[in-house]
Amino acid sequence: MPRRPTKPPPGPRDEKGVLSARILGAAREEFAQHGWAGTTIRAVARGADVDPALVYHYFGSKEALLDAATTPPQRWLESVAATWATPVERLGEALLRLMLGAWADDEIGPVLRAVLLTAAHDETTREKLRRVVEGSLIGASHVGTDGTDRVKRSGLISSQIMGLAMMRFVWKVEPVASMTDDELVAAIAPNLQRYIDGDLG
C-alpha cells in the first residue's frame, strides 16, 4: 500500500473519491464501535488520516456522515429488487444467496455490518436499521396473499436472514461462521421458502 499523506488537502475529482471512501470506512468503524453519541468527527478524521475540516467539507455534518456511512450503495438496492423478482418457488434460495454475497462484497459488506453494529447503541441508529430492513426485506417483498400476510411473511424471512447474518458475520459463532455457503443454502433455504409460500398456521 502506498504511503498516505498525513493531511491531504481537498484534491481533484479522483482523489475526492479515494478520500471520501477512506472517511466513510473510518466512520463505519467509529459508529459501529462507539455509537452515534460516542463518535466525533475528530475521531473519524484521525481514523481516516485526514483533517477534520475535510470531513466537514465532504459530508457537511455528523448526521450526514452517519447517513452516508450506513446507506447501502444503489447497486445493492438494485440487486435486492432483482432478487425479489425471482420466481416465487426459488425465492428462498435466491434471497439467501443475495445475503451471503452481499456480506462477502467489499463495498456492501462493511455497510451492512455498520448498520447492524451501530443499531446496538441507540434509538436513532436503530431507526436506520429498521429502514434498511424494511426497504430491503419487508417493503420490497411481494409474497403472501394480502398486505398483512405480506409484511408478516417478510418479517419472518428477515428474522432468519438477520439471525444468520449476526451469527455468521458479526458474532462469528461456530459452526455457523465456518459452514460453506452451499451447506447453509441446503439447510436454510427450505425454511425461508416456507415463510414465502408455506402454511404459517
Next chain:
Amino acid sequence: MPRRPTKPPPGPRDEKGVLSARILGAAREEFAQHGWAGTTIRAVARGADVDPALVYHYFGSKEALLDAATTPPQRWLESVAATWATPVERLGEALLRLMLGAWADDEIGPVLRAVLLTAAHDETTREKLRRVVEGSLIGASHVGTDGTDRVKRSGLISSQIMGLAMMRFVWKVEPVASMTDDELVAAIAPNLQRYIDGDLG
C-alpha cells in the same frame, strides 16, 4: 417509587441485594450503550445512584461487574436444561416458548438484552455472547445423529432464535415486534423443528 438516598452506605443483608441489583441494572445499561471500553465504574455508580466505592466493594473490578451483569441467572440455565429434555417432536415449539418467556421475564430479559447489545461493541464482549449461545443453545442440545450434526443443527436453531430476538426485542422491527406469541409459534416452530429433526440436505 420511593425516593432513594443519594449515596447509601453498604447496608444489612437485605439492602445489599437491593443495591447490587440496582448496580447490575445500571451496569447493563452502560455496557449495552457504551461497550466494554466506554463504560466506567463511575458512570455505573452514577446510574445506580450509589458511591463508586460501593460498586468496587460488591463486585471487585470492572471485569467482574461485566461478568455479573451478563451472566444469566441459574434459574435460566435450569429452564434451558429442562427444555432440552422435551420430547424431540415438540422441541421446536418448546425452545421458542422458552425464548419468548425469557425475554418477557423481569430478571432474565434484561440480561439477554445486555448480552446481545454489549456484544456489538468489541471482541471481548462478543466472546461472552458466544459462550451464552453455546451454553444455552448449542452445548446443551442433543439433537442430531453425531457431534458434527448436533452442533450444526444447534447453530441453525440459534440463527433463527437469535434473529427473532433481535427483530422483536432489540431492534423492534414491525410486524415481528407486535405479533402475538401464538402467531410466532405457529409460524416459526415448524422451521425450528426442521432444524431439529428434518433433512438438511
